[in-house]
Amino acid sequence: MALPAPQPRSSTRRAAPGEIACAVCQAESRQVTFRAGAPEQAPDLDLRPGEPLRSTMGHWLQQCPRCGYAAPDIRQARPSAARVVAAAPFRSLVNEATHPPLSRRFLAWAHVLEETGAMHEAAEAMLQAAWTADDLNRQDLALLWRLEAGALWRSGPGLDQEQQVRVVDALRRAEAWDGAADAIDAMLAHNPPEAVRQVLALEGRLVGANDPRRHTIASALPPPARRPHAAQQNIMGRGSLFGWLTRWFRRR
Secondary structure (H helix, E strand, O other): OOOOOOOOOOOOOOOOOOOEEOOOOOOEEOOOOOOOOOOOOOOEOOOOOOOOHHHHHHHOOEEOOOOOOEEOOOOOOOOOHHHHHHOHHHHHHHOOOOOOHHHHHHHHHHHHHHHOOOHHHHHHHHHHHHHHHHHOOOHHHHHHHHHHHHHHHHHOOOOOHHHHHHHHHHHHHOOOHHHHHHHHHHHHOOOOOHHHHHHHHHHHHHHHOOOOOOOEHHHOOOOOOOOOOHHHHOOOOOOOOOOHHHHHHHHO
């Protein structure tokens, strides 16, 4: 069933027990509050966390059943989010039946972020949509959304080393071999830390072999290749999803 465009309504009463009010349309619904557990396995090169956190993506975002607004917490909305959610492109996106339902949730969040100017956060959400496509063996969608994630990262402010590495991996897994190789060369030209060079060396070997498969950080770095994830504290916390790796790169 297609979701209708939201019709703003005023309400000063509190949500019923166990329900929360959507910040966009004020509709009340029951939502799961997700608290991430500790990943026990190393993350992928694009920093998708290892198990058991890896399999919890269905709980990372809430979605309003009335207007379709999706976010880590739908009680909060970015400025102009209501305008974005009411517009035709968002309505088309959340009603796109050819896309898996969970993927649409992440795409909806990515769209709101992009339209409200949060380009790097939009790239994170778009990459997470690609992860959902991976799990459903929809490689056509995973490839497309990885390319879009890379474009979103590059359209925002300057990238830090973590984000640059993730762009490299997105390009490789999308089989954009020349683009991935060029991005690797550009990073190496700036003499990155040893840990970054090790990750880039692995990415370079994979690009040379035309290998678009999933590989983990443990394949590139010597033990210990697992560190506590920022996701363990807050899966959609401030800044990039796994800023801990940047700090790790700088320490090594």
